[in-house]
Amino acid sequence: MEYFTACPKDCYDSCSIITQVGDGIKIYGNRKHPVTSGFLCLKSKHFVEAHLSEKRLKRAMIRTGERGQGQFKEIELDEALDIIADRIGFILKHYGPEKILPVEYAGNRGLISYNFPQRLFNKLGTLKLNHSVCDEAGGLALKDFIGTSTGIDPEKILSSDLIVYWGINPAWTNVHGWAMAKRSKAKIYVIDPLKTESARGADRHLKIRIDSDIYLILGVMNYLSEFGYKIKELEDVIEKYNLEKTSSLTGLSAEEIKEFATDLMVAKFPIIHIGYGFQRKIHGGFTVRAVESLLVLVKKPGNFIYDAKHKIDYDYLRGRNDKRILVNQANLGRELEKYDVKMLFIYNTNPLVSLPNQNLLRKVLLEKDIFTVVHDLFLTDTAKFADIVIPATSFFEFNDIVDSYYHDYLNLNQKIFEPPGDAISNHDLFVKIAQRLGLDDRSLFESEEDIINKILNDLNIDAGEFYKNGFAKIDRIESILNVKLDEFANEIKNFSPKSHNGFRLLSLTHVQGITSQHNNLYDFDTSVRMNKKDAENLSVVENGEIIIENEYGSIKTRVKIDDSVPEGVLLIYKGSWPSIYGWNVNFITTDNVQEKYANGTALNSTFVNVRVP
Numbered sequence: 001m002e003y004f005t006a007c008p009k010d011c012y013d014s015c016s017i018i019t020q021v022g023d024g025i026k027i028y029g030n031r032k033h034p035v036t037s038g039f040l041c042l043k044s045k046h047f048v049e050a051h052l053s054e055k056r057l058k059r060a061m062i063r064t065g066e067r068g069q070g071q072f073k074e075i076e077l078d079e080a081l082d083i084i085a086d087r088i089g090f091i092l093k094h095y096g097p098e099k100i101l102p103v104e105y106a107g108n109r110g111l112i113s114y115n116f117p118q119r120l121f122n123k124l125g126t127l128k129l130n131h132s133v134c135d136e137a138g139g140l141a142l143k144d145f146i147g148t149s150t151g152i153d154p155e156k157i158l159s160s161d162l163i164v165y166w167g168i169n170p171a172w173t174n175v176h177g178w179a180m181a182k183r184s185k186a187k188i189y190v191i192d193p194l195k196t197e198s199a200r201g202a203d204r205h206l207k208i209r210i211d212s213d214i215y216l217i218l219g220v221m222n223y224l225s226e227f228g229y230k231i232k233e234l235e236d237v238i239e240k241y242n243l244e245k246t247s248s249l250t251g252l253s254a255e256e257i258k259e260f261a262t263d264l265m266v267a268k269f270p271i272i273h274i275g276y277g278f279q280r281k282i283h284g285g286f287t288v289r290a291v292e293s294l295l296v297l298v299k300k301p302g303n304f305i306y307d308a309k310h311k312i313d314y315d316y317l318r319g320r321n322d323k324r325i326l327v328n329q330a331n332l333g334r335e336l337e338k339y340d341v342k343m344l345f346i347y348n349t350n351p352l353v354s355l356p357n358q359n360l361l362r363k364v365l366l367e368k369d370i371f372t373v374v375h376d377l378f379l380t381d382t383a384k385f386a387d388i389v390i391p392a393t394s395f396f397e398f399n400d401i402v403d404s405y406y407h408d409y410l411n412l413n414q415k416i417f418e419p420p421g422d423a424i425s426n427h428d429l430f431v432k433i434a435q436r437l438g439l440d441d442r443s444l445f446e447s448e449e450d451i452i453n454k455i456l457n458d459l460n461i462d463a464g465e466f467y468k469n470g471f472a473k474i475d476r477i478e479s480i481l482n483v484k485l486d487e488f489a490n491e492i493k494n495f496s497p498k499s500h501n502g503f504r505l506l507s508l509t510h511v512q513g514i515t516s517q518h519n520n521l522y523d524f525d526t527s528v529r530m531n532k533k534d535a536e537n538l539s540v541v542e543n544g545e546i547i548i549e550n551e552y553g554s555i556k557t558r559v560k561i562d563d564s565v566p567e568g569v570l571l572i573y574k575g576s577w578p579s580i581y582g583w584n585v586n587f588i589t590t591d592n593v594q595e596k597y598a599n600g601t602a603l604n605s606t607f608v609n610v611r612v613p
């Protein structure tokens, strides 16, 4: 038998998968899906393995030992849900809803799995997590600057003549976008201080000095002003960035800068895909605006890719309550102290792996003894800190539909298997909790099927075709561009980079996992990568141990000498589990937030000192 599965992972590509069940379970990329185009990524190698894994949670559990020690005993699901509902009732009565914080993110991006639980939290009026650890700052910066962060349909890559990947590693993180770029006739640029796999595969790699993008942009503007391309608000700033100065600030040659500027000027249909990784910096949102200003200069402001929103009634899916108080994700430890939170309800996310400044976050959780519920498929680091653990379903075990923050297809996810043991989907869990709270709002009990039908109906999707193909094209929201140059010009004029001591620590995306997911199923690369010259200066050898430390903490790991990393920069991949390796990179990442924009994370503006033990 064949079924349609929609990959719900936090990934640009949102694939349509064909799942074949018979002699075992096999998954393939849906050939008919224009973006998936018949293949899946390396991450997908773990999907079936994770679903079948012996490590999956199958029973609800209650803590028996000290918090964080991971000692639990199994209890009946009903009993666990009663305890949760009682605790919610108690907090509502004695402290009010603003002491309960749902901590959730994009571990499952299904429209139901992601949104439905919020109906309950909106109804109760609990605190709300401000999602600021990924792409939020750049998104808000674009909205401020041009009115939207929804750019161009990425399928246009196929007919583009110039595609620029700016601060993104699509060969690993957006493999179907990368495949489209390779299939197109476009000249491909990658602008990245690291020689990533994408950089190796591009026509041009601008190996820019880290954090110097703004100077490249001003230099390109200076060069193109000779050809009549001018932004009058920026003229006096641009004047200063001739080729020589730009070259010395960015580490790029004058020839490279000229060629890039010329290509951008003459391209009929240039597209710039602005990455997420490089905006997790103290000036991240600002830099995203600067990149976009190049498209404004060449009069193609809509030709960017950042994120996408569709004409889907998200308020219907999640309910709405504008009064909820926002608690910031990127510095959650400090926020938990500030709001005196009494209860955390954690699902779709693994904050004790993925949030910056783990030492503080863990300390606060221990000291404040916050009642914590974790709903997950595995006994993650986060689940180990729970009072109650509820087992979650894999995406082969529920019905859902999934859209994308990149392309314009809605994919179908069919339930294929019954969940093991007491594992329960996000939808069903929150229905059961609402029942126990004695709530009578019908939206809290709407079935998956009714929700799917309503969305298909709203979008005028022919259900017959949808169930035949496993996907349907949908409309993205129309972007009305309204470029505001004055404020941006002021920002550029007053821009001054921060000085720092020590090595820059980048914690980037690994090719195999999806942030922390599945990294418990294989040996994760926890080494630190550094340039040969730096290794020589420090007298460390391949596989030698070093200690990396800063004001947030200290870790010990092994060195890999890697000349794709520039001098002065260290690279550790994100996503390893501290409960397996004793630490991860977030024990030393900064929980400082950006100067502007959503309190967005600045975790790639982390600086460290190193020593040989």
Ligand SMILES: Nc1nc2c(c(=O)[nH]1)N[C@H]1C(S)=C(S)[C@@H](COP(=O)(O)OP(=O)(O)OC[C@H]3O[C@@H](n4cnc5c(=O)[nH]c(N)nc54)[C@H](O)[C@@H]3O)O[C@H]1N2
Binding pocket: 010, 011, 012, 043, 134, 135, 166, 167, 168, 169, 170, 172, 173, 174, 191, 192, 193, 194, 196, 208, 209, 210, 211, 212, 213, 275, 276, 277, 278, 506, 507, 508, 509, 510, 511, 512, 513, 514, 515, 516, 604
């Ligand atoms: N394989 C895989 N794919 C994934 C994920 C995963 O975990 N694994 N996670 C998904 C998620 S949640 C996200 S947010 C995306 C992230 O996708 P990406 O944004 O592609 O990921 P990163 O590796 O964080 O950062 C991309 C690049 O930014 C570069 N960069 C850093 N500083 C600068 C700078 O100053 N200037 C320039 N020009 N570049 C800079 C880095 O060197 C890095 O190569 O990937 C998604 N896809």
Ligand SMILES: Nc1nc2c(c(=O)[nH]1)N[C@H]1C(S)=C(S)[C@@H](COP(=O)(O)OP(=O)(O)OC[C@H]3O[C@@H](n4cnc5c(=O)[nH]c(N)nc54)[C@H](O)[C@@H]3O)O[C@H]1N2
Binding pocket: 010, 104, 105, 106, 107, 108, 113, 133, 134, 135, 276, 346, 347, 348, 349, 350, 351, 353, 354, 355, 356, 375, 376, 377, 378, 380, 392, 393, 426, 507, 508, 509, 514, 515, 516, 517, 574, 575, 585, 586, 589, 603
């Ligand atoms: N140092 C460093 N840290 C980073 C980053 C970085 O670049 N460097 N990147 C940041 C970015 S871009 C992001 S997006 C975040 C992501 O960080 P997280 O939000 O923690 O994402 P994941 O690691 O994917 O964890 C998702 C969790 O949800 C669980 N899950 C999956 N499906 C379901 C389901 O159906 N129901 C329930 N209840 N649970 C489910 C998974 O098992 C997993 O434990 O990490 C951030 N952290």
Ligand code: SF4
Binding pocket: 007, 008, 009, 011, 012, 013, 014, 015, 040, 041, 042, 043, 044, 175, 176, 514
């Ligand atoms: S992780 Fe991304 S590329 Fe891989 S199958 Fe899922 S959506 Fe496709």
Ligand SMILES: [Mo]
Binding pocket: 010, 133, 134, 135, 276
């Ligand atoms: Mo992300």
